[in-house]
Amino acid sequence: MQFSATEPRDGKPTGVGQILYPKWRSVFARLRKERTGAGGRLLLLLVVGGGFWLGTFRIAYWVLKYLGTTPEIGALLAGKILSMLLLAFGSILLLSNLVTALSTFFLAKDLDMLVSAPVDWGRLYLAKLSETMVHSSWMVALMLVPILTAYGAVYHGGWLFPIAVLGALLPFFLLPTVIGAAITLILVNVFPARRTRDLLTLIALGAVGGVVLLLRFLRPEQLSRPEGFRNLVDFVAELKAPSHPLMPTEWAASAIMNWLERVADPLPLLLLWSTAGAVVVLGAALHSRLYPSGFSKAQEGADKYVAGHRWQRIATRLLGWLPVTRREFILKDLRVFFRDTTQWSQLILLAVLLIVYVFNIRALPLYTGERVPYLLVTLVVFLNQGLAGFVLAAIAARFIFPSVSLEGRQLWLLKSSPLDLRAMLWSKYWVGTAPLLIVALVITAVTNEILRASPFMMFLSLVTIACFTMAAGALALSLGVLFPHFDTENAAQIPTSFGGVVFMMSAILLLAAIIIVEARPVSAHLQAYQAGVETEPFSPDLWWALVKVFGLCAIATLLPLQKSLRRLQALEV
Amino acid sequence: MIALHQLTKRYGKFTAVDSVSLEIPRGMLYGLLGPNGAGKTTTMRMIAGILRPTSGAITVAGNDIIRQPMEAKQRLGFIPDRPFVYDKLTGAEFLRFVAGLYGQSGPEIDRRVDELLELFELTPWKHELTESYSHGMRQKLIISSALVHRPEVIVVDEPMIGLDPKSARLLKDIFRRFVARGGTVLMSTHTLEIAEVMCDQIGIVLAGKVAAAGTMAEIRVQTSSGTASLEDVFLKLTGGHNERELSAILGD
Numbered sequence: 144m145q146f147s148a149t150e151p152r153d154g155k156p157t158g159v160g161q162i163l164y165p166k167w168r169s170v171f172a173r174l175r176k177e178r179t180g181a182g183g184r185l186l187l188l189l190v191v192g193g194g195f196w197l198g199t200f201r202i203a204y205w206v207l208k209y210l211g212t213t214p215e216i217g218a219l220l221a222g223k224i225l226s227m228l229l230l231a232f233g234s235i236l237l238l239s240n241l242v243t244a245l246s247t248f249f250l251a252k253d254l255d256m257l258v259s260a261p262v263d264w265g266r267l268y269l270a271k272l273s274e275t276m277v278h279s280s281w282m283v284a285l286m287l288v289p290i291l292t293a294y295g296a297v298y299h300g301g302w303l304f305p306i307a308v309l310g311a312l313l314p315f316f317l318l319p320t321v322i323g324a325a326i327t328l329i330l331v332n333v334f335p336a337r338r339t340r341d342l343l344t345l346i347a348l349g350a351v352g353g354v355v356l357l358l359r360f361l362r363p364e365q366l367s368r369p370e371g372f373r374n375l376v377d378f379v380a381e382l383k384a385p386s387h388p389l390m391p392t393e394w395a396a397s398a399i400m401n402w403l404e405r406v407a408d409p410l411p412l413l414l415l416w417s418t419a420g421a422v423v424v425l426g427a428a429l430h431s432r433l434y435p436s437g438f439s440k441a442q443e444g445a446d447k448y449v450a451g452h453r454w455q456r457i458a459t460r461l462l463g464w465l466p467v468t469r470r471e472f473i474l475k476d477l478r479v480f481f482r483d484t485t486q487w488s489q490l491i492l493l494a495v496l497l498i499v500y501v502f503n504i505r506a507l508p509l510y511t512g513e514r515v516p517y518l519l520v521t522l523v524v525f526l527n528q529g530l531a532g533f534v535l536a537a538i539a540a541r542f543i544f545p546s547v548s549l550e551g552r553q554l555w556l557l558k559s560s561p562l563d564l565r566a567m568l569w570s571k572y573w574v575g576t577a578p579l580l581i582v583a584l585v586i587t588a589v590t591n592e593i594l595r596a597s598p599f600m601m602f603l604s605l606v607t608i609a610c611f612t613m614a615a616g617a618l619a620l621s622l623g624v625l626f627p628h629f630d631t632e633n634a635a636q637i638p639t640s641f642g643g644v645v646f647m648m649s650a651i652l653l654l655a656a657i658i659i660v661e662a663r664p665v666s667a668h669l670q671a672y673q674a675g676v677e678t679e680p681f682s683p684d685l686w687w688a689l690v691k692v693f694g695l696c697a698i699a700t701l702l703p704l705q706k707s708l709r710r711l712q713a714l715e716v
Numbered sequence: 717m718i719a720l721h722q723l724t725k726r727y728g729k730f731t732a733v734d735s736v737s738l739e740i741p742r743g744m745l746y747g748l749l750g751p752n753g754a755g756k757t758t759t760m761r762m763i764a765g766i767l768r769p770t771s772g773a774i775t776v777a778g779n780d781i782i783r784q785p786m787e788a789k790q791r792l793g794f795i796p797d798r799p800f801v802y803d804k805l806t807g808a809e810f811l812r813f814v815a816g817l818y819g820q821s822g823p824e825i826d827r828r829v830d831e832l833l834e835l836f837e838l839t840p841w842k843h844e845l846t847e848s849y850s851h852g853m854r855q856k857l858i859i860s861s862a863l864v865h866r867p868e869v870i871v872v873d874e875p876m877i878g879l880d881p882k883s884a885r886l887l888k889d890i891f892r893r894f895v896a897r898g899g900t901v902l903m904s905t906h907t908l909e910i911a912e913v914m915c916d917q918i919g920i921v922l923a924g925k926v927a928a929a930g931t932m933a934e935i936r937v938q939t940s941s942g943t944a945s946l947e948d949v950f951l952k953l954t955g956g957h958n959e960r961e962l963s964a965i966l967g968d
Contacts, residue, residue, distance in 0.1 A: 471816025475805065482804035482845070552800035556861075559764040560817035561789040715767045 162257065162270035191644055196289040203293035211297060218298075218404060225294065226396035232283045233319060233392045238347040239279040240323025245343055247275045248324060248434075249331055249441035258438060268430045272423075276320040282639075287312070291399070298403035310412060311398040314419035318391050321419075321426040328429060331437040348488045352495035391415060468562060472570045476546070486549075489541050497586060500534050504590045517597075518669055524596040525665055528604050529658055531590065532611050535583050536619075536650035543575035543619035544646055545637035547711070551629040554716040564711050568620070568704060576616030583612040599668075599680035603661065603689075610692055611657060614699035615650050621703030622646040624710050653699050657692050664688045717742045717869055717900035718763060723772035725758050725924075732758045734924035735772070740902055740917075745895045747915035748904040749946075751954045755924040756904040757797060760873050763902065764794040777868050790818065793862030795872040797904075799854035803847035807838055807857050810846060811864050818865035825864070832860040836883065851878040859887065869900045876907055888914055912946040920953055927953050 206224075210217045248254075248271050257267060295304040327343070334342060391414075398411040458477060462470045480486050504527065550557060557567065587608045591601050626642020637643065664685040671678040718740040725733040733755040740746045748756050761767045763774055765781050765788065774781040779788035801810055811829040815821060833839045836856040846854060855878045862870060870891070876884050891901050891914065905911050911918055912932065919929040928938045932946065941949045 467816050467819050467821045471813050471821065475802065475809075475813045478809065479802055479804045552798075553802055555761075555764075555766055555794070555796050555800065556814065557817070558766040559789060559792070559794040560814070561786040561819070562817045563786070713768065 159266050159270045159273065162262065162266060163273065165253065166274060188641065188644075191648060199286070200289035200293050203290045204296060207293055207297040218400070221294070221298075222396055222400040225399060226393055228290065229315065229392040229395050230390070232287070233315070235351065236280060236283055236316065237319040237323055238350055240275060240320045241327055242343050242347050243279040244271075244275045244320075244324040244327040245331070247271050247278065248327065249438060254438070264431055264434065265427055268427050268434070272320060272324060272426070275324055276316055279320065279323075280316045284312070284316070294399065294403060300403050304402065307402040308399060311395045311415060314415040315391060315395040317419045318422060321422040325426050325429050328433050328437055331441055332433050344484050344488050348491045352491050391418060466566075469566055469570050472562075472567060473574055476571070476574050479549070493538055493541065496534060496537065497582070500530070500586065501590060501593070504530075504593050517672060520594060521597065521600055521665070521669055524591055524594050524600040524604065525658075525661070527590055527594065528587075528607055528661075529654055531583065531587050531604075531608055532615075532654040532657075533651065534586070535579060535608070535612055536615050536647060536654070538582065539575070539579060539615045539619035539650070540638040540643050540646055543571075543579070543616055544623040544643055545628070546571045546575060546620060547624045547707075548628040548631060548637050551631070554629065554714070558714070558716060565708055568624075568708055568711065572616060572620050572704065575620065576613060579616055580609060580612045583608045597680075603665070603685070606689060607657060607661065607692060610696035611654060614653060614696040617700040617704050618649050618653070619646050621707035622649065624707035629716070653695070656695060660691050660695070661685075661688050717744075717777055718746075718871075718902055719773075719775045720759070720763070721773045721775075723759065723762065723774060724770045725755075725762060725767065726770045731924050733762070733769075736921075736924070736926055738919060738926070738929070740900055742900055743895055743898050744916045745891055745901045745903065745914055747911040747918045748902065748921060749906075749908065749911055749918060749950060750904075750921035754921040756921055757873055759921070760794075760871050760902070760904060761796075763871050764792065765789055766794075790865075791868040793865070793867035793870045795859055795862045795870065795875055797873040797877065799851065799858045799878070801846045801854055801857060801861075804845060806843050806845055807833060807849070807853075808842040810857060811861055814861040815864045820865055828864055832863060836860055836886070852880060852883065855879055856883055863890075867899070870894065870902070872901065872903045874904060874906065876905065876910065908945075908947045908950055918946070920950060922953060 207221055210220045210224075213220075291308050294300065295308075300307070330342070394411040394414045397408075398415065400406075401408050401411065455474070455478070458474060459470075462473055465473070557564075584605060587604050588601070591604055596604065622642050622645055623637075626640065626645065628637050628640055628642075631637055664682060664687075667684060668678055668680050668682065718738070720736050720738040723733055723736045724731065736755075736759060738746075748759065750756050758767060762769050763776065763781065765785055768782070774788075776788040777791040779791070781788045802813075805813065808829055811832065812821070812825060815825045815829070830839070830842075833842050836859065838853060838856060838860070841849065841853065846857065849857065855875075859872075859875065862872070875887055879887065888910070891903070895901055895916075903911075903915070917929070917931055918935060920927050920935070928935045928949075930938065935946075935949060936942065936944065939949050939952060941952060944952070
């Protein structure tokens, strides 16, 4: 080994593979650890992943087969759907690349070492570009697998179809990565990196919310009723609305559909690859000019001052009745939440989720003139419980699941102080669950009001959703303790981890169990109504079912909390 | 004040701390020395109640850390080697939060917080988020947080890292005065000069075991080191480098 400064260093320049070496070694090490540590986890992941793929494949296959029954426009529609899908995925990719590029190019821990080493800027750019692309595209790529498999199966794509898809999708993934990295590079040169992160998080979440709202308000359900359009031209014109022939999403969709329809037109592929190549060259040129100054600026500019002294005084007064330790703990959690843009900005997504949910309920074709049967309304209101429960579980995954992980590197302080961990756990439980309970009761009451539910169903829904929310809060918190992510730098990434998936599955299972328990007395009531028998809806059967639901939720609340408390007490940091 | 009895910590087959027994009485500043990976930090984290011992017992001010953790921790202030604090709290908010963890609040704590910030020259930054603090400022904030609840025992892992000479001197004075008033300090350090000057007694840990312990004079006798300095005793116990290794590394 040679460390002397008197002799020049010779040898091969550092390659892209060498720069990325620690990354892929870490992935293998983690996989090895997962494999040896928890076979059950892997099995669970395979079951969940396999189930999701199979479900998506079946839906996509069914839709494409259904479209195939109208020969004139079937293939056209399939191509349009693919193009719309790629457009949606492309927007998500662009936004996620913006945020990821900031981390990989400017905030990652390995950058000090790489920038201070004699690494060629071009190779550093390509290495970081690859890393950004993999980080921000893997989920979209996985989502596309079952959908494109369905395309291949319905249109008989053949064994070479995956290669054709790869040929179209690689440049499609590369384009938003280069553009995202370039925009981030420019922003970092204008704003300090931490401000840029806040700005990007806001832009990204706002834009995702906007895209979801836009797609929802386009009323895609109308496309399933072509008879609603005056003629075919109107219909196709409506379909063309969000795309453009000069969009890469259109080229990628055309390249895939050309293969499936056996059209020998290499233009879309040529356009994709030449554009991708050109933007990489332009991106590298921009990188060489702006990266050194941008990287230097990225090391500056942490937040200094804080606002919101008035609400802090109000919160302190409101929580004045609590013991000191609990009060200070809750105040600390609130301060940290509202000062961290990556955390509070998720409220935007929450608002979008709730708006879309209420809009979906309003869009149900229930009250379109004719008298709606009591049976149908009761059934829809009953099933609405499931939907509301799912929305609440998603909110709990975003806000309650990460709360213990976020203590992260500060756990030494909590563990070495005389803080009662039980008190800490319950504080976190109520800080997360109390607002969730309010949201739960409000959305259930509002959607039931839209559906014009009977007082009986309104009561049943409110009681059920309250019980479920308490349990979902406990499950989210507890599974967050059992599957912690103490080293994460971004709170938004925690809910999509393995533990987050396990929580969502557990919550859905609990929801299914509740619905099954309540289904019997509700269906008995409806059958009696159908038969023209006047019955009291609050039958002994229903009360018994409610007792069972209450018991089920109490178990799902207390058991996980107890287990997580034990884990927290035994936790070594 | 701190008593370790046959303290052992194993990670699988690896024994990080091996049957360590120590008595540190009231009014003593005790230095724990040892090479990297000797088990000093593990020992300190067990005393602080962060790690659970595999076997053995720890008492702090007469309270068993496993059986009476609340009572033991109430009397203890812990300063870790790495200054991780909540980035989104200001310095003053962080200190008030830590006081709250020990069940203390109100005007008395507000005054105490101001005093500590003044002492460590952090007052100009008291309303700024800690994410804008330098490493040394964070270290000073953590030291303040260990003092905010007026502990009887301080366990401190590598206290001088990141401190400027003035703050290092201040910390030495604080520890000496704390001990003079009947407090107890257990400190790990790699700075042998500081240990030699500051500590009443020293323990040298090697591979999880106490290789030598006592006053400097007692350690010299135990290691047959005559009038050697602590550095020479330490290197004699841990094994130093040789000239050939250095030449190879420096490329002579």
